[in-house]
Amino acid sequence: MDTQRLQNLLGVLSVHVTDQIANGTLDALPEGLSAPVAAITFVGHNPGATIAELGIGLSLSHPGAVRLVDRLSAAGMVERRPSKEDGRAVELWLTQQGDTAYGDALSRRASGIADLINVLSSDECATLEHLAEKLLRHAYSGHHHALRICRLCDDVACDPCPIEAEHDAQLARLNATLTNAAQG
Amino acid sequence: MDTQRLQNLLGVLSVHVTDQIANGTLDALPEGLSAPVAAITFVGHNPGATIAELGIGLSLSHPGAVRLVDRLSAAGMVERRPSKEDGRAVELWLTQQGDTAYGDALSRRASGIADLINVLSSDECATLEHLAEKLLRHAYSGHHHALRICRLCDDVACDPCPIEAEHDAQLARLNATLTNAAQG
């Protein structure tokens, strides 16, 4: 089958959806550029994450992540807390204001996408959901990658989460292989 | 129907596809950031476009578009030509090197997306293509918006183009309405 047209349409569509997300979340925050919104979503999704993890999830250098946290902290969105297990590490937690911005960003993102898909029938929605889930499971390639893939996810709406499911499935396959090897 | 999960999956998937595109095209150019790649694709897709149109397509300010063209011109990717119809306007054309980079970016983008969708069956590909086309036609909202939506499109692979089709369909509906009004 010739998949060139599908590749192109999917690419163009994805860029457009990403634009919609950016437009929606841009208004949700004062001076809300893409990186701060992604960071707030990331911390909201991974409370207590460290600065290093934030850098991985957002593909930033360590200095970049530190400076981003500086800005978010100055804006009252994110709070640095010393970790009790590791004296070097810093845990990131949303302030109340940050949590409000988090929910705001998610709901604006959802409404932007809702405008886009309201042309689909129930059946088409179900089909697209199935296809998106399959593609996401196929895209998963390890924990670090998941941090990045899920950086703008709404974990309440993402139930069951295909990335988690794929993670568990790969673990189960690994365990089965190990058990077979032990028995054989 | 509850569409929250679909909204979320589509959003996460789109961000991931956009990442794939960015990753693919980033390597295709020396120092290839997102804006230069988008600009080369834009000029490749709209040869002879003006700086103002580039700015609209990439959502840049006018100074931003001018500076971007400065960089691309210095890199030997894009050539400024004075317009013959308008003494103020500048036409943008890809150089031979720019055209090579254009094709390179498109093929890398395609292969990145190909990796993602090779998990789908032929039937699923056809279904997804149909859904993507429907969503894109619904997303179209006028010529300026089309410049932006199509900024990373591969016009060879995009045949028939759903954005053009929607544009023509809206024109046809408009003409039909006018004809009816004239007759009625």
Next chain:
DNA sequence: CACATTTATGTGCATGACGCATACATATCG
């Protein structure tokens, strides 16, 4: 034709985000 307005592009300047190299504190290993 003279003059004001709009349009398309270019420039001085300040800001801000980023990465590299480096420094410091803490954890871990031998």
Next chain:
DNA sequence: CGATATGTATGCGTCATGCACATAAATGTG
């Protein structure tokens, strides 16, 4: 205890961006 690795923070230069403004050409008005 010393050596190395890890997590975080900072000085510095670079670069992209937008605002305000300037220039040139097209268009509209009397």
